[in-house]
Amino acid sequence: MIKTFKRGGVHPPENKISRNAALEQLVPEGVVKIFTSQHIGAPAECIVAKGDKVKTGQLIAKANGFVSANVHSSVSGTVLGIENVADYQGIKKPAICIQVEGDEWEGSIDRSAEINRDLSKTSEDILAKITEAGLVGLGGATFPTHVKLAVPKGKTAKAIIINGAECEPYLTSDHRVMLEKGEELLIGVQLLKKAVNADKAYIGIETNKQDAIDNLTRLAVNYGGIEIVSLKPKYPQGGEKQLIKSITGLEVPDRALPIETGCIVSNICTTFAVYEAVQKNKPLFENSITITGKNLKVQKNFIVRVGTPLSKLIDAAGGMPENTGKIISGGPMMGRAISNLDAPTLKGSGSVLFITEEEAKRGTKSNCIRCSKCVAACPMGLQPFLLYRLAELNMLEELKEKAVHACIECGCCLYTCPANLPLVDYIRLGKTRAMKLIVKPK
Amino acid sequence: MDSTILTTVIMLGVLAATLAAVLYIVAQKFKVVEDERIDGTESILPGANCGGCGYTGCRAFAEALVKADDIAAMFCPVGGNATMTNVAEYLGKKVETKESMIAVVRCAGSCENRPRVNEFDGATSCAVMAATYSGDTDCSYGCLGKGDCVSVCNFDAIYINSETMLPEVDEDKCTSCGACVKACPKLIIELRKKGPKSRRIYVSCVNKDKGAVARKACKTACIGCAACRKACAFESILIENFLAYIDPDKCRLCRKCVEVCPTESIIELNFPPRKPKVEVQEKQTVNSENATN
Numbered sequence: 001m002i003k004t005f006k007r008g009g010v011h012p013p014e015n016k017i018s019r020n021a022a023l024e025q026l027v028p029e030g031v032v033k034i035f036t037s038q039h040i041g042a043p044a045e046c047i048v049a050k051g052d053k054v055k056t057g058q059l060i061a062k063a064n065g066f067v068s069a070n071v072h073s074s075v076s077g078t079v080l081g082i083e084n085v086a087d088y089q090g091i092k093k094p095a096i097c098i099q100v101e102g103d104e105w106e107g108s109i110d111r112s113a114e115i116n117r118d119l120s121k122t123s124e125d126i127l128a129k130i131t132e133a134g135l136v137g138l139g140g141a142t143f144p145t146h147v148k149l150a151v152p153k154g155k156t157a158k159a160i161i162i163n164g165a166e167c168e169p170y171l172t173s174d175h176r177v178m179l180e181k182g183e184e185l186l187i188g189v190q191l192l193k194k195a196v197n198a199d200k201a202y203i204g205i206e207t208n209k210q211d212a213i214d215n216l217t218r219l220a221v222n223y224g225g226i227e228i229v230s231l232k233p234k235y236p237q238g239g240e241k242q243l244i245k246s247i248t249g250l251e252v253p254d255r256a257l258p259i260e261t262g263c264i265v266s267n268i269c270t271t272f273a274v275y276e277a278v279q280k281n282k283p284l285f286e287n288s289i290t291i292t293g294k295n296l297k298v299q300k301n302f303i304v305r306v307g308t309p310l311s312k313l314i315d316a317a318g319g320m321p322e323n324t325g326k327i328i329s330g331g332p333m334m335g336r337a338i339s340n341l342d343a344p345t346l347k348g349s350g351s352v353l354f355i356t357e358e359e360a361k362r363g364t365k366s367n368c369i370r371c372s373k374c375v376a377a378c379p380m381g382l383q384p385f386l387l388y389r390l391a392e393l394n395m396l397e398e399l400k401e402k403a404v405h406a407c408i409e410c411g412c413c414l415y416t417c418p419a420n421l422p423l424v425d426y427i428r429l430g431k432t433r434a435m436k437l438i439v440k441p442k
Numbered sequence: 443m444d445s446t447i448l449t450t451v452i453m454l455g456v457l458a459a460t461l462a463a464v465l466y467i468v469a470q471k472f473k474v475v476e477d478e479r480i481d482g483t484e485s486i487l488p489g490a491n492c493g494g495c496g497y498t499g500c501r502a503f504a505e506a507l508v509k510a511d512d513i514a515a516m517f518c519p520v521g522g523n524a525t526m527t528n529v530a531e532y533l534g535k536k537v538e539t540k541e542s543m544i545a546v547v548r549c550a551g552s553c554e555n556r557p558r559v560n561e562f563d564g565a566t567s568c569a570v571m572a573a574t575y576s577g578d579t580d581c582s583y584g585c586l587g588k589g590d591c592v593s594v595c596n597f598d599a600i601y602i603n604s605e606t607m608l609p610e611v612d613e614d615k616c617t618s619c620g621a622c623v624k625a626c627p628k629l630i631i632e633l634r635k636k637g638p639k640s641r642r643i644y645v646s647c648v649n650k651d652k653g654a655v656a657r658k659a660c661k662t663a664c665i666g667c668a669a670c671r672k673a674c675a676f677e678s679i680l681i682e683n684f685l686a687y688i689d690p691d692k693c694r695l696c697r698k699c700v701e702v703c704p705t706e707s708i709i710e711l712n713f714p715p716r717k718p719k720v721e722v723q724e725k726q727t728v729n730s731e732n733a734t735n
Contacts, residue, residue, distance in 0.1 A: 086576070086582075089574070089575035089576060090575050090576030090577065091575065091576050091582065092582065092651075336574070336575070337574075337575070339559070339560045339575050339576070339578075360563075361563075362563050392567075422564055422565035422570070425564045425567075425570045426565055426567075428570075429567075429569055429570050429573050
């Protein structure tokens with residue numbers, strides 16, 4: 001049976017044009033710049049100094065507190081120093097700059113291609129390895145994985161849900177991992193199950209990736225307690241709360257964490273990284289990134305070292321296409337525009353997407369006609385048109401009353417709005433203001 | 443026929459009289475006794491309801507003025523000293539005269555000085571833009587030019603210059619209520635002393651990057667070279683994070699810093715043109731004559 005969530009959602013053209021491009025390693029060269037803050041929470045504390053020699057996979061910045069993550073060197077070479085580097089949105093943050101010299105890996109990392117099927121590790125061991133490897137959620141939010149897997153007292157995790165929906169148009173890196181690293185992925189799922197003592201795991205995959213469903217269903221026979229669930233293609237199926245609803249039918253209560261429903265959701269790439277961290281001793285220093293766009297010469301799915309300049313990825317995919325209106329990091333629905341192509345990639349970078357000028361153009365804004373298309377499209381059951389107006393007027397108390405905190409910024413409202421109102425722009429602003437997330441610079 | 447009209451008149455008359463009596467009794471019983479000085483004070487205040495005093499409006503401010511014993515710390519920036527003196531006289535309290543202030547925009551990154559490197563097509567709002575990314579130029583501190591300051595101004599005192607795409611303050615209209623200061627997400631606008639004859643000097647830049655980075659992004663950026671600090675005889679210039687700030691309390695308006703600034707990021711306003719510069723246009727020469735007279 002094909003499952004999906006009921007409330008709201010849209011289905012934009014899928015445009016998964018890079019789906020057949022196999023994963024490719026991109027060799028690092030030149031200088032890589034690795035941010036000390038690539039996750040939600042406190043920035044990691046740098047433990048290397050200028051002139052130090054580092055190896056690939058060596059710890060270079062230590063997690064600063066519980067909600068933080070270790071950062072490892074993605075290359076071997078000499079540390080050039082810690083500088084303020086502009087990220088893809090032009091915001092300057094401290095980063096460790098390393099001159100690449102060869103590619104000598106840390107000795108503890110198992111680089112063999114052999115699949116390690118040993119599942120004898122205890123829950124504590126697995127969690128310790130995940131913490132050590134600096135794993136973060138690679139679906140976009142980059143929340144430290146060890147924090148997510150720490151089940152609060154009094155709660156029990158019944159099921160692990162793996163998000164293979166990849167509901168954003170264009171993106172295909174998760175799809176490729178499911179096809180090419182299927183077995184490793186399933187071992188990762190078993191490890192996650194063991195880490196939180198859950199006895200069931202679901203992998204939710206949209207039916208537009210039938211080959212991935214077939215591949216994993218075939219492999220899952222050898223691994224007990226894993227169910228592959230076919231999902232109807234619909235955005236935002238991959239949203240944590242939507243995915244739980246689709247697969248288990250349970251609703252995550254307002255202001256509560258998914259653990260309330262006994263579920264822990266993890267992304268495909270994160271699960272693969274769990275396998276690598278636990279079985280291969282390999283910290284998180286590379287991730288898969290889709291380079292795609294209708295006018296791009298070659299579609300690519302790269303495995304990229306963290307800190308590689310975005311411009312290098314683009315060169316490797318045949319350079320920037322002529323008719324480019326916008327470059328986006330992430331999918332077209334939730335991604336953010338890239339304003340700085342010299343910026344290094346992050347742990348959580350998922351794609352570089354070239355949008356043509358025609359696609360990028362926003363329609364002319366007109367007045368809200370109260371058609372309530374946005375209300376019908378909102379997967380969280382909010383009233384976007386109202387939140388938009390309240391945010392525009394900076395009415396924070398009213399925004400809180402109308403549950404602005406529940407907005408997942410998926411962009412369905414903006415997608416359906418016939419008046420082309422910048423709904424998400426303002427709701428996001430109102431949300432951060434109402435929740436006091438914006439702190440004025442000093 | 444007659445009796446019908448008569449009955450109607452009597453009925454309605456009695457009804458009206460009864461209701462009037464009820465209304466009168468209720469009005470007396472639930473009468474709100476309010477200090478009449480509040481009305482009096484409110485009538486003296488400008489009635490702009492801008493919130494510049496820190497209260498929600500003129501009525502709230504009037505109430506606070508009447509309630510407080512010492513009103514020296516309270517000030518209506520719109521009405522200024524004249525209004526506050528009138529209020530003090532009316533209430534029999536004391537106020538201190540304050541120097542009048544004005545909003546200054548500390549960014550000179552016009553399109554010419556600070557080239558645009560990308561285009562923002564989101565909602566026309568500085569707040570949205572600032573929450574999204576660093577801005578459409580290489581300077582991540584400068585004005586975004588979407589006019590949040592213009593839309594909050596109750597007095598039409600700030601507008602975007604269509605050539606430079608930067609906000610400019612109309613000196614006659616600005617009441618220094620501070621609404622624009624609060625609205626600017628980049629903290630570019632500052633309330634400064636208006637100065638004698640409206641003459642004032644300030645650093646028109648808020649970029650805290652290293653000199654080379656700042657200069658690359660904008661021709662008129664403060665590069666923190668400290669030439670102004672050396673030139674200043676009154677120790678009025680502070681340099682922190684590669685950015686100069688002129689302390690308005692110490693500045694004696696000698697204009698030496700303006701002359702030495704290599705990037706012309708220090709701005710002087712309403713001064714007569716300097717004498718030795720002969721090559722200036724005719725019109726300005728006339729001005730300088732007027733000034734010397």
